[in-house]
Amino acid sequence: MTETRKKITLPYLFKKVTEGQPISWLTCYDYPTAFLQEQAGVEMILVGDSLGMTMLGYDSTLPVTMDDMVRHAQAVRRGAPTAFVVGDMPYMTYQPSVETAIRNAGRFMAECGCDAIKLEGGASMADRIKGIVEAGIPAIGHLGLTPQSVSALGGFRVQGKSALLAKKIIDDAKALERAGAFAILLEMVPDRVCQLITERADGCIIMSLGSGPHAHGQLLIYHDMFGLYPKFKPKMAKVYGNAGEVILNGLKGYVTEVGNKQFPQPENWFGMSDDEYQELKQLLK
Ligand code: KIV
Numbered sequence: 001m002t003e004t005r006k007k008i009t010l011p012y013l014f015k016k017v018t019e020g021q022p023i024s025w026l027t028c029y030d031y032p033t034a035f036l037q038e039q040a041g042v043e044m045i046l047v048g049d050s051l052g053m054t055m056l057g058y059d060s061t062l063p064v065t066m067d068d069m070v071r072h073a074q075a076v077r078r079g080a081p082t083a084f085v086v087g088d089m090p091y092m093t094y095q096p097s098v099e100t101a102i103r104n105a106g107r108f109m110a111e112c113g114c115d116a117i118k119l120e121g122g123a124s125m126a127d128r129i130k131g132i133v134e135a136g137i138p139a140i141g142h143l144g145l146t147p148q149s150v151s152a153l154g155g156f157r158v159q160g161k162s163a164l165l166a167k168k169i170i171d172d173a174k175a176l177e178r179a180g181a182f183a184i185l186l187e188m189v190p191d192r193v194c195q196l197i198t199e200r201a202d203g204c205i206i207m208s209l210g211s212g213p214h215a216h217g218q219l220l221i222y223h224d225m226f227g228l229y230p231k232f233k234p235k236m237a238k239v240y241g242n243a244g245e246v247i248l249n250g251l252k253g254y255v256t257e258v259g260n261k262q263f264p265q266p267e268n269w270f271g272m273s274d275d276e277y278q279e280l281k282q283l284l285k
Helices: 010-018 031-040 066-079 098-112 123-134 147-153 163-179 191-200 243-259 274-283
Strands: 023-027 044-047 084-088 116-120 139-144 183-187 205-209 217-220
Touching (some): 010 205, 023 205, 031 066, 044 066, 044 217, 066 084, 066 098, 098 116, 098 123, 116 147, 123 139, 139 163, 163 183, 163 191, 183 191, 191 205
Parallel strands (some): 044 084, 084 116, 116 139, 183 205, 205 217
16 A cells, blocks of 8 residues: 555645646545555546446446435545545536536535536536636536537547638647636547647646547546457557456356356355354253
8 A cells, every 4th residue: 555645735836737747537436445545656547437337337328317426426535535536417417507517516515515617618618617616626527528418529538630620629639628618528539639729728737538649648448458348449548457357267267166166265255153053952842
């Protein structure tokens, strides 16, 4: 176990940017994984609505509710007390109005102890970001591939490949920055577009998910890093270990050992003294 580190704060994140030190960010949805991420020194944690797919088995993030998010964010906070924890606002918890957005963002702060929230969308969501920030809640924007709009975007694919669409993402980033977002996540945007946005950022931290090395930091989906999501592995994900395979082999071993009576062994059960056992048998007569 590493020694306890100081709480990761906004000034800490901005200091890293000033010093040209990339920030590490991972998704996380549960207590034991949060505990490991904290020990590993992960600086930011995203309790993403991707939990709808990775943890709950839905085909998209759309069915995820605010109550789902609150339950998981609370568990993550318990496991990672010093990480900068970001609550991801699920579908239709901010789109309807600024007031809805502020109320739900407030739940992440009050009920989960989050440090910030993230929401998807560009200039059309700038007033939501502004309202949330004016309510005293740090906010992160999310551009490029925004999974809540996957149907409108035509699938999980790179965004902003043409000059015209890239210009729109760059304009959206400025709109979010002006609305007060302290950070923007660029998901599956070409590296050059990410570089242009990072160079133009003014007091806004740019984070990359599959958008190249020029951002101020990197985000990965935890389940993709460890072979834990069975349905697909996105191209941008680097696999750091195949935990899925290790667990599957362990499970097969368990089924085999139960079947052939190799499990359990004496170290796996609890005994009773001879005296107590004899007394018990008398009692049962
Ligand atoms: O929900 C999530 O994990 C996200 C990432 C895909 C960026 O929003």
